[in-house]
Amino acid sequence: MSKNGYLQIHDPLKPKGYAVGIDLGTTNSLVASVIQGKPRCLAADEGESNLLPSVVHYGKDGGVVVGARAKTLAAEHPTDTIVSVKRFMGRSPEDAETRKLGAYKFASGGKVVRFEVSGGQPVTPIEVSGEILRALKRRAESHFSGRVEQAVITVPAYFDDAQRQATKDAGRLAGLEVLRLLNEPTAAALAYGLDKGSQGTYAVYDLGGGTFDVSILKLVDGIFEVKSTGGDSALGGDDFDRAIAQRVLEAMGQSSPTPSLVAEVLAASRKAKEALTDAPEVELTVGSHRQALKRSDFEEWIRPFVQKTGVVCRRALKDAGVTASELDGVILVGGATRVPAVRRFVAEQFGREPLSDIDPDQVVALGAAVQADLLTNVDRQDEVLLLDVIPLSLGLETMGGLVEKLIQRNSTIPTAAAQIFTTFKDGQTGLDVHVLQGERELVEDCRSLARFTLSGIPPMPAGMARVEVRFQVDADGILAVTAKEQSTGTTQSITVKPSHGLTDEEIETMLLDSIDHAEDDVQVRQLREQRVEAERVLTEASRQLGEHGELLAEGERAPIEAAMAKVREVAQGNDHHALKEAIHALDEQCKPFVERVMNQALTKVVAGHSVEEF
Amino acid sequence: MKCWNCEKDTQGRPFCPDCGKIAARPPGASHFDVFGLPRTYDVDVAALERQYRELSLKLHPDRFAQADARERRLSLEQTTALNEASKTLKDPTKRAFYLLKLHGVDLEREDAGAQKDMPLEFLEEVMELREALDEAMEAKDVERARKMATDVETRRKAALQEAVDTLRTLEKGPPVESSVKKASHALGRVRYFTRFLEQVETFEEEMLS
Ligand SMILES: Nc1ncnc2c1ncn2[C@@H]1O[C@H](COP(=O)(O)OP(=O)(O)O)[C@@H](O)[C@H]1O
Ligand SMILES: [Mg+2]
Ligand SMILES: [Zn+2]
Numbered sequence: 001m002s003k004n005g006y007l008q009i010h011d012p013l014k015p016k017g018y019a020v021g022i023d024l025g026t027t028n029s030l031v032a033s034v035i036q037g038k039p040r041c042l043a044a045d046e047g048e049s050n051l052l053p054s055v056v057h058y059g060k061d062g063g064v065v066v067g068a069r070a071k072t073l074a075a076e077h078p079t080d081t082i083v084s085v086k087r088f089m090g091r092s093p094e095d096a097e098t099r100k101l102g103a104y105k106f107a108s109g110g111k112v113v114r115f116e117v118s119g120g121q122p123v124t125p126i127e128v129s130g131e132i133l134r135a136l137k138r139r140a141e142s143h144f145s146g147r148v149e150q151a152v153i154t155v156p157a158y159f160d161d162a163q164r165q166a167t168k169d170a171g172r173l174a175g176l177e178v179l180r181l182l183n184e185p186t187a188a189a190l191a192y193g194l195d196k197g198s199q200g201t202y203a204v205y206d207l208g209g210g211t212f213d214v215s216i217l218k219l220v221d222g223i224f225e226v227k228s229t230g231g232d233s234a235l236g237g238d239d240f241d242r243a244i245a246q247r248v249l250e251a252m253g254q255s256s257p258t259p260s261l262v263a264e265v266l267a268a269s270r271k272a273k274e275a276l277t278d279a280p281e282v283e284l285t286v287g288s289h290r291q292a293l294k295r296s297d298f299e300e301w302i303r304p305f306v307q308k309t310g311v312v313c314r315r316a317l318k319d320a321g322v323t324a325s326e327l328d329g330v331i332l333v334g335g336a337t338r339v340p341a342v343r344r345f346v347a348e349q350f351g352r353e354p355l356s357d358i359d360p361d362q363v364v365a366l367g368a369a370v371q372a373d374l375l376t377n378v379d380r381q382d383e384v385l386l387l388d389v390i391p392l393s394l395g396l397e398t399m400g401g402l403v404e405k406l407i408q409r410n411s412t413i414p415t416a417a418a419q420i421f422t423t424f425k426d427g428q429t430g431l432d433v434h435v436l437q438g439e440r441e442l443v444e445d446c447r448s449l450a451r452f453t454l455s456g457i458p459p460m461p462a463g464m465a466r467v468e469v470r471f472q473v474d475a476d477g478i479l480a481v482t483a484k485e486q487s488t489g490t491t492q493s494i495t496v497k498p499s500h501g502l503t504d505e506e507i508e509t510m511l512l513d514s515i516d517h518a519e520d521d522v523q524v525r526q527l528r529e530q531r532v533e534a535e536r537v538l539t540e541a542s543r544q545l546g547e548h549g550e551l552l553a554e555g556e557r558a559p560i561e562a563a564m565a566k567v568r569e570v571a572q573g574n575d576h577h578a579l580k581e582a583i584h585a586l587d588e589q590c591k592p593f594v595e596r597v598m599n600q601a602l603t604k605v606v607a608g609h610s611v612e613e614f
Numbered sequence: 615m616k617c618w619n620c621e622k623d624t625q626g627r628p629f630c631p632d633c634g635k636i637a638a639r640p641p642g643a644s645h646f647d648v649f650g651l652p653r654t655y656d657v658d659v660a661a662l663e664r665q666y667r668e669l670s671l672k673l674h675p676d677r678f679a680q681a682d683a684r685e686r687r688l689s690l691e692q693t694t695a696l697n698e699a700s701k702t703l704k705d706p707t708k709r710a711f712y713l714l715k716l717h718g719v720d721l722e723r724e725d726a727g728a729q730k731d732m733p734l735e736f737l738e739e740v741m742e743l744r745e746a747l748d749e750a751m752e753a754k755d756v757e758r759a760r761k762m763a764t765d766v767e768t769r770r771k772a773a774l775q776e777a778v779d780t781l782r783t784l785e786k787g788p789p790v791e792s793s794v795k796k797a798s799h800a801l802g803r804v805r806y807f808t809r810f811l812e813q814v815e816t817f818e819e820e821m822l823s
Contacts, residue, residue, distance in 0.1 A: 223667050340732055375679040385671050411701065414675065414694045474690060475675040 009405040017147035019179065021187070021368025022138045023154050024167065026086040026236065026334065027209035029054045030362060031136040032369035033144075033378075039191065039369040041142045041362050051361060052139070056131045057081040058117035059535075063528030066135040072536065078103035078263035080117045084238060085132075087210045088113045088125040089170075090162030097234040101242050103263035126166050130173035132196035137174055146321070151176045152372040154364050156211040157183035158231030158391045160437050161449050161479050168476065179192060179375045181476040184208075185215035186226055186388055187367030188333045191358055193219055193384070200328030201227075203316070205346050205354065206364075208311065208334040214313050216320035216327075225387045228319035228410045230312040235305060237336035243301040244284075244293065252289050261286075273298065277338050299341040306345050313349050319410050330354040334362055387412055390477050392447075396469070397434035401443045408469055409439065413477055418470040420486075427459040431467055435481065438497040454483050463465065527576040536570045537583055538564055541590055544597055551596045562591040615640045618684065627722035628673060628692055636673070636688045645699035645712060655713060655781050657703055666700045707774060709809070711801055713781050717789060719798045721805055732802050738804060747813065756821050763814040776800040 005504070021039070023030045028051040043049040044067075057070035058080045058481060074081040076184075082104070084234060091098055093113050107114040107122035114122035133153070140148045148259040155167050164181055170401050171178040185204035191199070199219050213231040217224055245265045249257055257265070272284040272293050280295045330356045337343060346354050358366070374380050381405045390413050395405040406417040421431050431454040438446030455464045466486040473479050541564055545557070563586040570582040615638060616623065617630040624630045624637040626647065646653045649665055671677075671695060678689040702708045712722060743766065750758040777800035784793050 180676070221667060223670065375676055379681075385676060387670060387674070412697045414690050415697050416694045472690075472694065473692075518784055 005222055015224060017149045018140065019150040019152070020136075020143050020148055021152045021182075021365055021370070021372045021373040022133065022136055023187075023209060024086065024369060025054055025131065025364075026169075026211060026238065028052065028053055028361065029132050029136060030365035031140050032365040033140060033364070034369050039373075042140055042364055044139050052132065052134055052136060053085050054085065055081060056085065056128050057136040057532070058119050058123070059323075059528065060118045061528070061531065062119040063531065064131050065532050067130050069529065069532060071448035074531065075260070075267065076539070077118075077262055077356065078259045079105040079115075080119075082117070082123075082128050084210055085125050085128040087238070088233070089129065090160065090166040092162075100114075100234075101245065101262060101266070103259035103266070108136060126170045126173060129167070129170035133170055133174035133176060144187070149175070149177055150179050150372065150376060152180045152182050152368045152375065153178055154182050154187050154368050156206075156208075156233055157185050157213040157215050157229040157388075158211065159231045159477075160233070160447050161394075161477070162447065163233065164476060164478050168478065178476075179372060180260055181478070182368055182371050182386070183213070183215065183226070183229065183391075183477075184364045185213050185229065185331075185333065186217065186224065186386055187332055187365075188358075188363045188372050189215070189217050189219075189224055189367070189369065190384070190386065191363045191367035192331055193224060197416060198328070201320075201326060202329050202331060202348060202390060203313070203327055204331045204333060205309075205313070205337065206333035207336040207342060208236050209336070210234070210238050212236055212309055212312065214309070214316045214362055216316050216322060221278045222384045223387060224384065224509055225227075225412075226389045227321070228316045229389055229391050230316040230319070231391065232308065232312060235308060236334075236356075237270075237339075239305050240273050240298075240302045240336065240339070241266050241270045243305070244298065245300070245586055246275060248284060248286065248289075248291060251291055254287070260364045273339070295340075302339075302341065306342060308348055309342075310345065324350045324352075327352070331363075332356040333360050335361060348542035356425070387571050388475070388477070390415065392437045392471055393439055394449075394471055394473070394479060395436050395438075395446070397436060398445050402441055403436050403438070403443055403446055407473060409475075413473050414475050416470060416472045418468050421454075421467045421469060422463050423457065423460065423465045424462055426462050428462065428465070429456065429457045429459055430455045431482070433469060433481075434470075436477070440566070445481070449479065451483070454485075458488055460487070492541060527574060527579070530570050530576045531581040532585055534567050534579060537586060538567060540585060544590070544594060548600075551600065552593060556593055560586070560589050560593065628669065636678070636685050636692065637696055637716065638688055639691055643695070645702050648696055648699040649703070651703075653713065653716060654680055654785050655778055657709065659704055662700065662703060667699065667768055669696055689757065706778075707804060710774060710777050710781060710797075710804075714777075714794070714797055714801055717784065717797070719794060721798065721801055731798075733799060736799070736803060736806075739803075743810060745815050747810070751817055752822060756818055759814050759817055765816075766807050766810050768812070773800045773803040773807065777804060 003061065020031050020033045029049055030041050031050065032039050034040075037511050043050040044052075044452050048077040049489060052067045053071045055067065055070040055074060057073045057077065059065065070081055073453050074083060084102070087097055088143070091113055092111055098106070098113055105116040107116050111123050115128070137148050139150075146232065151171060153167060153171050155164055158168070159167070165180060168178050177310060185206050188204050188206065189202060192202075201216065201218045204213070204215045204217065211231065211233050215229040216227045218227055248265050248269060254261065259593060268286045272282050274296050275282040276293065276295045282293055284291045284293055327350060330346060330350045330352060332343070332346065337346070337360060339355070343354065374384060382419040389410045393409045394406045394407040394417075395403040396419060398404045406419055407415055421433070423431065432451070433454060434443070434451045435449045436443060436446040437449050440446055452466055456468075457467065464487065468484045468486055469483070470482050471479060472482070541560065545552075563582070567579070567582045567586050570579045573579075615626065615633065615699045617633060617637060620630060622630065622632040624640075626643065628637060630637050631633065633678045640647075645721040646655065651657065652792040668779060670693070673688065673689055675689045675693060678686045681689070702712050714721065743762070747759065750762065777797050780793050780797040780800065784790065784797070788816060
């Protein structure tokens with residue numbers, strides 16, 4: 001139990017602590033804040049990277065590890081280590097995106113995706129994302145040595161209602177008040193705009209790990225007005241990795257690879273892809289398999305994905321009512337825009353060289369920090385304002401499985417619309433309402449957000465009862481639905497929870513659980529981290545002893561094994577300082593031996609090369 | 615409207631003139647009222663956009679992020695109304711439909727009686743266009759569909775102009791039943807032509823992809 005107990009009494013005078021901006025990415029996440037008037041990304045430690053890999057590892061003892069350390073555990077514990085969790089936010093188990101190549105073990109049943117992990121119950125994407133947010137919150141708190149309770153969290157502009165709702169729930173789970181969900185391209189523009197005080201019309205092209213967004217924005221007199229937005233919430237650099245991985249698995253003759261192999265091949269493919277950004281040809285290695293990859297082949301494989309972004313760009317321009325030549329600039333965001341073929345394509349599409357002066361990894365988080373500051377800092381209230389849009393149309397199912405749109409895509413939010421329903425049978429007391437999001441005409445081609453029955457309509461002849469159903473979309477792009485029977489004036493308010501989301505009660509339970517587990521207890525966390533480290537070091541030591549036993553010097557094995565036993569023993573206890581020391585001792589003990597192993601490996605590589613080269 | 619805070623009259627303004635707090639939206643306020651404009655077809659769009667930006671800066675929920683629940687709700691309601699009003703009045707076609715609605719005919723509603731009340735010539739025109747487009751689509755003839763679209767676009771513009779002229783005459787005097795009907799028929803055609811053009815567009819996109 002936490003020190004403060006389960007419940008905290010709300011005190012309006014209590015200062016809210018610091019406000020931060022968070023880029024909750026598919027691949028990497030960042031936290032930033034405005035410090036002395038300038039947005040800055042916060043690193044875990046001085047001199048360390050400010051990117052937190054969006055990877056969460058669930059250990060056998062129920063411990064949770066987030067970030068770079070979790071990433072190192074992915075190859076060995078593929079299904080206990082969740083990568084790219086953002087792809088699953090607000091998605092159902094049947095979604096096409098859920099079925100793409102990946103090393104996950106899904107729990108069966110239920111409307112929500114759940115991952116089977118060791119050390120406890122299956123976890124939902126909301127909980128996994130909650131862990132990432134919590135790690136970022138802690139990072140910011142240790143930076144400020146103070147509480148952080150409010151955050152602006154970014155989402156892909158093309159996220160639908162279910163995905164937004166899931167992100168907001170994850171924030172709540174991490175103990176954050178989500179001031180605003182901010183669209184990623186808008187955040188990027190905000191980071192650029194404030195630096196340059198620019199006016200004009202800009203396109204933001206954001207290709208990340210798992211999502212693609214394009215937004216057209218107009219900046220006038222301090223107002224950022226999003227004119228249109230488009231995208232694909234299942235398209236990104238991960239698809240490039242899979243395109244490589246599929247060829248590699250084929251070349252290896254692996255038609256039904258294990259999760260472990262899939263994870264390994266995907267990681268190697270990503271590395272190769274990133275290397276191809278700087279080199280025309282690279283070699284990929286997985287175990288003993290080696291394969292040469294040419295940039296030209298890679299560009300051929302990813303062409304369909306890149307072209308898909310072109311279709312989206314053209315539609316966004318059209319929706320905004322501008323042509324490419326009328327733009328004042330194009331801003332590149334996201335790691336996957338480093339791929340030369342993507343850059344070339346963007347330059348071609350928009351007929352100009354894109355801007356990328358702000359680090360594309362940081363720009364979204366910096367913009368989010370600016371927005372958090374604008375929302376909490378009274379002195380800045382008159383500077384700038386963002387006017388964003390809803391990315392996908394909202395509608396209702398009508399006769400024959402068709403969708404009638406009530407709110408068109410690219411409407412400025414907040415926005416609302418109402419529709420009158422009438423009964424078609426005498427004495428009918430209920431009406432079925434099915435809320436959908438998407439651009440297509442048929443119900444089955446749109447995302448089902450909610451289905452509910454309006455009940456309690458007073459019995460009347462057919463067509464007499466008139467029920468007004470009202471959609472209200474707030475500034476986060478999240479929908480609320482209310483219904484009112486007009487002849488009697490009875491109002492029914494329904495909170496629409498997306499069909500693939502969690503109920504408020506489920507969130508509440510998770511919230512209590514997480515408080516119960518007192519993750520915030522630093523002692524416990526450090527012990528868990530050290531235990532993970534212990535496991536890693538022990539595995540590594542056993543492997544080296546097994547594979548290179550012949551390199552051991554006389555009398556070297558016994559002290560190493562003693563040091564290993566010591567680590568195992570201390571790991572059972574609760575003292576993380578002692579454990580850290582035991583790990584360090586083992587490390588020292590192994591050093592001369594490991595150096596010999598490394599030297600031998602190096603000699604082999606050099607020898608190998610000289611054979612090839614002469 | 616009575617101010618929720620100081621109980622003085624808000625005079626239909628977005629903020630209470632007396633205490634400066636954000637006010638509730640007066641019931642029944644029109645899109646024109648949001649901007650304090652007269653109910654006329656001719657609107658200075660550039661001025662409207664400027665005013666929209668000024669009002670947004672003051673009313674948007676981002677300005678009330680740290681305010682209490684009531685003020686946040688009022689900000690949401692007012693900004694929603696502001697966005698709706700701006701979208702409607704900026705667009706020449708939407709503006710015409712809205713003025714007609716203020717005259718009592720709502721063509722946006724699916725079950726509207728006015729839909730069924732169109733003259734016979736119009737129904738014949740619809741049948742003819744429908745058949746021709748079906749043929750073009752069956753033959754996968756984008757070129758023919760595009761030509762039809764150009765022709766329909768001309769008809770749409772003419773119908774809108776007719777509607778606007780009629781709406782302008784209605785501004786001058788007391789409501790005249792026959793004029794409202796004339797505007798309603800013209801906009802009924804506009805509505806049909808717009809849908810027709812959307813269909814051609816969808817067809818073109820399908821053929822291209
Ligand atoms: N140098 C590079 N060349 C090619 N792709 C890269 C490079 N650096 C990063 N990426 C890719 O960018 C993607 C991550 O981009 P990022 O913007 O961090 O994503 P997200 O916002 O989804 O977390 C990954 O697919 C990664 O492999
Ligand atoms: Mg990103
Ligand atoms: Zn007042």
